[in-house]
Amino acid sequence: MVVQRGAGRGAGLHRFYFLARCGNEGFSFSYRLDLVQRRRIGDLFASEARLVDHGARTRASPRDSRSKRSSPLSDPIRRNSRGGFAGGCRIGRLRVAILQLDWRVGWPALAAGAAVFLLWIGLDRLLGMASSSIPAPLAQATPFARSAWILFRVIGAVITVPIAEELAFRGFLLRRLVSADFETVPFRSFQWLPFVISSVVFGALHGERWLAGTLAGMVYALVLVRRGRMGEAVIAHATTNALLAAWVLSTGQWQLW
Secondary structure, eight states, rough: OOOSHHHHHHHHHHHHHHHOOOOOOTGGGGTTTTTHHEEEOOOOHHHHHHEEEEEEEHTSSSSHHHHHHHSSSOOHHHHHHHHHHHHHHHHHHHHHHHTSOOOOOOOHHHHHHHHHHHHHHHHHHHOOEEEESSHHHHHSOOHHHHHHHHHHHHIIIIIIIHHHHHHIIIIIIIHTTOOOGGSSTTTTTOOOOHHHHHHHHOOOOOOGGGGHHHHHHHHHHHHHHHHHHHHOOOOOOOOHHHHHHHHHHHHHGGGGO
16 A cells, blocks of 8 residues: 555555555555555545644744744755654654544444444345455465465454544544544534535445445444444444455455455
8 A cells, every 4th residue: 555645644554554455356466456545545644643743833832933934944855854754753643642542342333333244235235236256366376375365354354444444534534524623523523514524435435335335434433423432433343344354255255355
């Protein structure tokens, strides 16, 4: 998931998300797969990192501000170095903010995740989505390579993707649509327009399964609002993806991946 856009601010997150999103054609780890999705997620994380850093920058003293204006960094090398350092600090602050979230989880999150799984399978059958078998490159791979790919795919789907997408769409976008100072918006806050827009954007990233994705986004958002904990939304999402992974591996309906 390495992309040029936002490389200085979120390259690590881009790579993480890329590994998690490799799909049916993904045994070759095609760079083109989900390029738009990776860019959008990277932009969301970069924006969140900048906003997390906003408070620290605005608390700088007037003397510091005058000092910065009086000695601009005209040297391109120094500007790039400063930008890279600032980007690293922003991602660092974002990670600290993530660790400070409430990650406690209850059974409603598991129930919501299971409900989304049933909804996903039901809509897939109701809408007559074309089924597909295991991708040819994966089928032709050695048993070790095939097992390794499946293992990393499952880990990405159950761990990396839920954390990345919930922080981006429910932790950031849902609240950013309420207020520019999104960190002041409590998780239990609910407004219809941000709820619908963030869910539709989330659904759009799931391609032809946009309807299932939109409804799933709404369920995860309701879990967050109802429980007031980011961990609940992440576990609900992880439960859905874990059940989908088990379904794909047991039934061979690889189109769901």
